[in-house]
Amino acid sequence: MKNFFGKVRLAEPQVSDAERELFGGPLRYDMGWSQHEHAGLDLTMGSALRQMPTLVGATLRMAWRADRRALVAVAISEIAQGVAAAVSLLAVNAVMHALLGTGSAVERLHELLPGLLAAAGVAVVNSALAGWSTSRAGRLEPLVERIATTQYLAAATAVELEAIDDPDFRRLIDIAQYGPASARRMIGACVSALNSTISLVATAGVLTVLHPALLPMLLVIAAPRGWGAMRVAQERYVSMMSWIEHLRASRLIGGLLTERTAAQEVRIHAVGPFLLDRYERMAHSAEAEQERLAAGKAVTEWAASALSGLAMAATYGVMIWLIASGHMSLAVAGTAVIAVRSGSASLGALVMNVNQLHEESLYVRDHGRFLEEAAERAIPSGGAPLPEKVERIVLDQVTYRYPDRESPALDSVSLTLPMGSVTAVVGENGSGKSTLMKVLSGLLLPQEGTVRWDEADVADLQRTQVFDRVSLLTQDFQRWPVTAAMNIRIGRPDHDARPDDLQPSIDYAGAGPVITKLTNGLQSLLARVFRGAIELSGGEWQKIGLARTHWRSSTCSADSILIVDEPTSALDPEAEIEAFDRIRRLAAPNRAVVLVTHRMSGVRHADRIYVLNQGHLAEHGTHDELIASRGRYAAMFAAQAAQYAPSAAIPNPTSPTVADHA
Numbered sequence: 001m002k003n004f005f006g007k008v009r010l011a012e013p014q015v016s017d018a019e020r021e022l023f024g025g026p027l028r029y030d031m032g033w034s035q036h037e038h039a040g041l042d043l044t045m046g047s048a049l050r051q052m053p054t055l056v057g058a059t060l061r062m063a064w065r066a067d068r069r070a071l072v073a074v075a076i077s078e079i080a081q082g083v084a085a086a087v088s089l090l091a092v093n094a095v096m097h098a099l100l101g102t103g104s105a106v107e108r109l110h111e112l113l114p115g116l117l118a119a120a121g122v123a124v125v126n127s128a129l130a131g132w133s134t135s136r137a138g139r140l141e142p143l144v145e146r147i148a149t150t151q152y153l154a155a156a157t158a159v160e161l162e163a164i165d166d167p168d169f170r171r172l173i174d175i176a177q178y179g180p181a182s183a184r185r186m187i188g189a190c191v192s193a194l195n196s197t198i199s200l201v202a203t204a205g206v207l208t209v210l211h212p213a214l215l216p217m218l219l220v221i222a223a224p225r226g227w228g229a230m231r232v233a234q235e236r237y238v239s240m241m242s243w244i245e246h247l248r249a250s251r252l253i254g255g256l257l258t259e260r261t262a263a264q265e266v267r268i269h270a271v272g273p274f275l276l277d278r279y280e281r282m283a284h285s286a287e288a289e290q291e292r293l294a295a296g297k298a299v300t301e302w303a304a305s306a307l308s309g310l311a312m313a314a315t316y317g318v319m320i321w322l323i324a325s326g327h328m329s330l331a332v333a334g335t336a337v338i339a340v341r342s343g344s345a346s347l348g349a350l351v352m353n354v355n356q357l358h359e360e361s362l363y364v365r366d367h368g369r370f371l372e373e374a375a376e377r378a379i380p381s382g383g384a385p386l387p388e389k390v391e392r393i394v395l396d397q398v399t400y401r402y403p404d405r406e407s408p409a410l411d412s413v414s415l416t417l418p419m420g421s422v423t424a425v426v427g428e429n430g431s432g433k434s435t436l437m438k439v440l441s442g443l444l445l446p447q448e449g450t451v452r453w454d455e456a457d458v459a460d461l462q463r464t465q466v467f468d469r470v471s472l473l474t475q476d477f478q479r480w481p482v483t484a485a486m487n488i489r490i491g492r493p494d495h496d497a498r499p500d501d502l503q504p505s506i507d508y509a510g511a512g513p514v515i516t517k518l519t520n521g522l523q524s525l526l527a528r529v530f531r532g533a534i535e536l537s538g539g540e541w542q543k544i545g546l547a548r549t550h551w552r553s554s555t556c557s558a559d560s561i562l563i564v565d566e567p568t569s570a571l572d573p574e575a576e577i578e579a580f581d582r583i584r585r586l587a588a589p590n591r592a593v594v595l596v597t598h599r600m601s602g603v604r605h606a607d608r609i610y611v612l613n614q615g616h617l618a619e620h621g622t623h624d625e626l627i628a629s630r631g632r633y634a635a636m637f638a639a640q641a642a643q644y645a646p647s648a649a650i651p652n653p654t655s656p657t658v659a660d661h662a
Ligand SMILES: Nc1ncnc2c1ncn2[C@@H]1O[C@H](COP(=O)(O)OP(=O)(O)OP(=O)(O)O)[C@@H](O)[C@H]1O
Pocket: 165, 402, 403, 404, 405, 409, 427, 428, 429, 430, 431, 432, 433, 434, 435, 436
């Protein structure tokens, strides 16, 4: 037997065998939106109504900022519609009195004419008001969504990189993306809720004027409907939560089967038929779950309608008794029947609106929470100006630990980068090289120690000015889905560039042949996903990346730093030698170049080489000094040289090989 009055609980979803086999259990995303998934179960009419002012307040404030005239217009038209509903009921009452009054048929028709005309007039005015409200709300909705989206994007791009690396904050970014669309839907739900409330108040007012017993009757009829709507909403919410568990798993499989990156293994390893079979099995269990929930919903709706019907019958019974005992006229009873019907419809709609507002507000609240936290974690906008000329950039005893890590990625690292020099940083995987580059560029601020441009600490400097002096080419540099020209110009997007302006950067990077091959040259769109676009190979992209870096550094006349992190991983041997040569040539009196790479051949000509090991600075010096000291660098160099030279030609290092340490 279904327990109608117990709390709706979120049942642990059934896990199909296929899910267990593939994922070891249910697939639960660590995604932000799931954080508030249980908040929906707190959905009782009382709690939703109590929270209503706070929930609606934030959206209305946004709407007020977006277009206050449109907001006022919506409010006026909705209030006027409520008044029209009351006037319409009074007109109906007058018609009833005329219809059921005494006199000949012609006399009664004469008498009811004004009431009829009034009702028709009110209906016309009412529909005009509804149209006005719809058009103004239609203006507000996209405005509110745009404002909320802009706030979201602006806040997300303004936070420190450390926040982006923080899993908790990432979850918040993820969840907050749903806020703007919810804010837009809340406008519609607010308008509907206002409409239902005002209609209800108007109906209740008219009923009280007609007869004091009618208002309680309305409530008795409408209460079961309200309860039913709320109960169905809760069950729908729970249904969605259970359903979504299965949906995630089957969507993931569907995505994998059609993804380009998986296409080769899907075919060669026969992963396709295997995953398709598991997909079907998951779909079966998801369908069974949906069927079960649909049946439950049907029973709840039936129970709510039955209760409402019983209440209606009882009310009509009381009404008949009131008429029979002379306490209520037939005309008032006729009007009351109409009013009770429209009143209970308004109450049902109100319950649904409150419910929708509550659901949407969960996302809007997360959006607000994100904006608050993003403001706290934003890159400070103030700070001291960075001098045009500096002699060196110094890292002094820098320690950096990622928010979710126990041990530091960099531990008391010190190095000096004089302007005009080329510095190489080498080390095994995970030794902290990329982290060092992020600290150097001002993207991460060290927890201990300082990064200084001469004597000025980066933490005290205006960070936008620091960024302006940094050119960064990382191994996973962004392959923007824009034209080839824009992919280069985007290195300094606020600097206008004609194709001729970009030519030195293209020549520098050896990207000329890549561009020539493209159908529309520099104007070719580089994004496989769009029609007419072209996909470049990894090595070709690296040349575009190098051209972008050249464009960025060549458009900065002040003293600057150029950081290149694994720039040649996808280049063929010839192109790699050329690329290292080009990078070295970028060193200029007003520029310090830092090169991070695993390719030892590329670093031997650097002015200074720093070797990182598990976040510590293991050794530093020139290539010859480091080879002579037979330490870690010599071991790494020997290991790579051994791949190309006969073993007899390789010096025998005293320190352990890289493989011994891995
Ligand atoms: N965003 C991050 N969040 C948490 N830990 C990180 C993050 N990035 C790097 N780490 C950790 O910090 C340590 C140093 O990583 P880093 O990427 O700086 O090494 P690397 O020397 O550049 O490695 P590779 O040669 O493989 O690119 C590693 O243990 C890594 O797991």
